[in-house]
Amino acid sequence: MSDEKYFQNITARERAIFEGAITMGALFHQFVGTPVSFESANSLENAIMNSLELQPCINGVNVKIDRRILKESENEYQYLSLTGDMLDVQVVSEYGGVTVKVRMRYIEELHYPLMYVEEVD
Amino acid sequence: MSDEKYFQNITARERAIFEGAITMGALFHQFVGTPVSFESANSLENAIMNSLELQPCINGVNVKIDRRILKESENEYQYLSLTGDMLDVQVVSEYGGVTVKVRMRYIEELHYPLMYVEEVD
Amino acid sequence: MSDEKYFQNITARERAIFEGAITMGALFHQFVGTPVSFESANSLENAIMNSLELQPCINGVNVKIDRRILKESENEYQYLSLTGDMLDVQVVSEYGGVTVKVRMRYIEELHYPLMYVEEVD
Amino acid sequence: MSDEKYFQNITARERAIFEGAITMGALFHQFVGTPVSFESANSLENAIMNSLELQPCINGVNVKIDRRILKESENEYQYLSLTGDMLDVQVVSEYGGVTVKVRMRYIEELHYPLMYVEEVD
Secondary structure (H helix, E strand, O other): OOOHHHHOOOOHHHHHHHHHHHHHHHHHHHHOOOEEOOOOHHHHHHHHHHHHOOOOOEEEEEEEEOHHHHHHOOOOOOOEEOOHHHEEEEEEEEEOOEEEEEEEEEEHHHOEEEEEEEEEO | OOOHHHHOOOOHHHHHHHHHHHHHHHHHHHHOOOEEOOOOHHHHHHHHHHHHOOOOOEEEEEEEEOHHHHHOOOOOOOOEEOOHHHEEEEEEEEEOOEEEEEEEEEEHHHOEEEEEEEEEO | OOOHHHHOOOOHHHHHHHHHHHHHHHHHHHHOOOEEOOOOHHHHHHHHHHHHOOOOOEEEEEEEEOHHHHHHOOOOOOOEEOOHHHEEEEEEEEEOOEEEEEEEEEEHHHOEEEEEEEEEO | OOOHHHHOOOOHHHHHHHHHHHHHHHHHHHHOOOEEOOOOHHHHHHHHHHHHOOOOOEEEEEEEEOHHHHHHOOOOOOOEEOOHHHEEEEEEEEEOOEEEEEEEEEEHHHOEEEEEEEEEO
16 A cells, blocks of 8 residues: 555655655654753653654654753753754655755744755755 | 745745645644543644644644544543544645645545645645 | 542542642643744633543643743744743642642742642642 | 742642652653654653653653554554553652652553552552
């Protein structure tokens, strides 16, 4: 069984962009809010990568959680809730020979964690 | 301040697809798991629409939660956790005069709630 | 079918505390990350209340999203991701004649959105 | 800075129950919906344990994701969205010398993943 018939109206390049974007939106909204500390960040990064790489057309996911923000946390509980500002993510999607890199990172001048297409090959 | 410089490498049509896809991925992973009943479904649909329409380039969001599944719930607590199988969603994105409709619905033959591009204008 | 046999080892008061606490943890981690603006806040508050009131032993949920924080948002997209700092929540649980009010609000001196038992009757 | 003044009206035993319950509600609603496969389950279990153990008064978290359900998945994408039915969780909380074990597991006769207090010491 294949899903190809549902994607007749877009190109391979568009499909790769589509799937990379879904995965980036999914990543943000699944994991924002998770308790995270300097010590637990590595394990959370691994789970994010391993779970999102399962999605259709996804070849790779790189996630970096900003350790400086975690270190500077000033509450007495020694952890924070994960926010978009802490995340730098690259999702690599591929379809029909086209590879797309979708990026999310906090852009200072926009005051916003922007998702955009970094590269198309 | 504008984000245009981050989107130089893709077309208007690709940008509309990109933003629609992000919002669909976001919707699924933000709201799956929410307690929902026949009575509360309408209020949850409204919140999903009103929150996701805030995202960049999104013109409209239509969400239908399957009332039959909610009615047939057989546990004694009279509610369920929202799953992808209960959702039929259409996200309308627009950029540079191109309108894209992204759809998610459960596809019986795929055993999967598929996200795909339904229409591009 | 009843769940009573699973709660033999705790008192009615403890059961009410237990259920109120579950619902508060659920609320935070289900909805943090949701896009929210000054205009959409009311619809999100309603959905949070209607969905969490479905959980066992919950009689009422009051949610206030801080409108000042939403107004002061300085990014160009005119919305924010919901965080714990924006939330003031009261969950009312009841079991065996005991009513418990669980509260979550941002406590300045703790730099933390604290969940605690506000009242037991 | 301490949070003790917010917990004057409950006993040590009640505090331990309260914190264990919050963490169980948090766990369910943070991670339900995450893509998971037979291969990625171990990494997701680790991240869940490491993140929830950060919460106040939590001494240990054990999470088992049901591998049989993952193996039997019949869709062509070879993964599922995490649901409560796949989870067997034990959260160990401790306060003032009292240890509480909160459990969540799917109860066949209730058709429901029940959260309850398994043990108090």
